[in-house]
Amino acid sequence: MTRKPNSPCCGTNPTGRRPVSAGRLARFAGLLLLALTACTASPGRVRLTPTPAPPRVELFLSGLDNPRGVVFGPHGEVFVAEAGTGYDAVDPAKMTGRLTRFVDLNHDGDFSDEGETQPLFRHLPTYNALQFFVTGRDEVSGPGDLLLHPDGRLFLAVDGGLDRIALYEISPQGRIGRNLATRSNMNGIAFGPDFQRIYAVESTANDLIEITLSDGALREILDFPLLAHGQQAVPAGLAVDPHTGDILVALFSGAAVDPDTGEVIPFVPGDSKVVRVNPQTAELRDEITGLTTAVDVEMDQAGNIFVVEYTSGYADPLPRLFDLFDPHAPPLHGGYLRFQGRVTLYPADGGPPRLLAQGLDCPTNIAIGPDGALYISVGQGTPGRPIPGPHGPTRIQGQILRLVGW
Numbered sequence: 001m002t003r004k005p006n007s008p009c010c011g012t013n014p015t016g017r018r019p020v021s022a023g024r025l026a027r028f029a030g031l032l033l034l035a036l037t038a039c040t041a042s043p044g045r046v047r048l049t050p051t052p053a054p055p056r057v058e059l060f061l062s063g064l065d066n067p068r069g070v071v072f073g074p075h076g077e078v079f080v081a082e083a084g085t086g087y088d089a090v091d092p093a094k095m096t097g098r099l100t101r102f103v104d105l106n107h108d109g110d111f112s113d114e115g116e117t118q119p120l121f122r123h124l125p126t127y128n129a130l131q132f133f134v135t136g137r138d139e140v141s142g143p144g145d146l147l148l149h150p151d152g153r154l155f156l157a158v159d160g161g162l163d164r165i166a167l168y169e170i171s172p173q174g175r176i177g178r179n180l181a182t183r184s185n186m187n188g189i190a191f192g193p194d195f196q197r198i199y200a201v202e203s204t205a206n207d208l209i210e211i212t213l214s215d216g217a218l219r220e221i222l223d224f225p226l227l228a229h230g231q232q233a234v235p236a237g238l239a240v241d242p243h244t245g246d247i248l249v250a251l252f253s254g255a256a257v258d259p260d261t262g263e264v265i266p267f268v269p270g271d272s273k274v275v276r277v278n279p280q281t282a283e284l285r286d287e288i289t290g291l292t293t294a295v296d297v298e299m300d301q302a303g304n305i306f307v308v309e310y311t312s313g314y315a316d317p318l319p320r321l322f323d324l325f326d327p328h329a330p331p332l333h334g335g336y337l338r339f340q341g342r343v344t345l346y347p348a349d350g351g352p353p354r355l356l357a358q359g360l361d362c363p364t365n366i367a368i369g370p371d372g373a374l375y376i377s378v379g380q381g382t383p384g385r386p387i388p389g390p391h392g393p394t395r396i397q398g399q400i401l402r403l404v405g406w
């Protein structure tokens, strides 16, 4: 898996590598100096770069039903969108999609004390694709990605099924206002650098769109072309390059036909990728190729790219009428292999990729916190459903993990 050199639309220098900032050069020089010093100090060892310690993975929030988008407020509060249990209730009061604010009121470092879980919306739509679309997969949709505007407005993408698709504008007082987009499910949303527009990937329609916040105008930027084996691109997550304004999009990849057997397979390992789009010209370039089920992407101010891959393979497709809520059901993967997700860092200086975390259970979303840590939403699927775990049978648990020290 490689990160491609930058495209001409985004400031390639003659060597084809990303331009390196003065600050980064200083830091790099510092590292080099450190390495050289280490070499001088112990002449018997050949070690030119210090090996970074593996990052720590901490449990940040648990007991969630399909956590997706995570955003951080200015006073330490955290907003989390949960897609819900997937149980498609007729009674709206029984719908389980949620938007919640978590506040550490007593400053003890957790959100589990009284009054620290503050629901904003508790009964948003949720459904499972298994029953609707006969995919063979335990896939829950509902409230998905989330944004917090500097003026306090929240924007929440909801995929509650065919006629319940929304990009809601929520006032700082917590009231739902305009629905800005209803065409196709939006698994990823991101602000443009000026906070005057939102970019969204329409995953089923394979589109990238732009919504202008002032008047709600919707512009289609491009349709993603088919991937290497003729399968749909399925854009799943996106991020905006803070320096160029380009949009990075994780293309998950749809089902393909196995050329040898004629069998339909959920995805081809290695066909997924991250692409770079210039939103003005719609120019499309490969940024990182050779991925498998890339589901989300982030970029920090330094230009490092973080990619989340959902799984490495597939197993145990489920029949349409499988009882996802049976606590005694056999532990089955249910479409995609569990505990095969991972997070990889593609350094801004073009250095080799670094695996930051692996063995994650079906991660869906990454967010960079104000503390610089990475927050990964994991446990996609029907909450509590028995699944094979790394050490024997376990159950699906919606959690947000915190990655530090990378």
Ligand SMILES: [Ca+2]
Pocket (backbone or CB within 6 Å): 103, 104, 105, 106, 107, 108, 109, 110, 111, 112, 113, 116
């Ligand atoms: Ca607390």
Ligand SMILES: [Ca+2]
Pocket (backbone or CB within 6 Å): 108, 110, 111, 112, 113
């Ligand atoms: Ca506590």
Ligand SMILES: [Ca+2]
Pocket (backbone or CB within 6 Å): 145, 188, 237, 238, 296, 297, 365, 366, 367
């Ligand atoms: Ca995201």
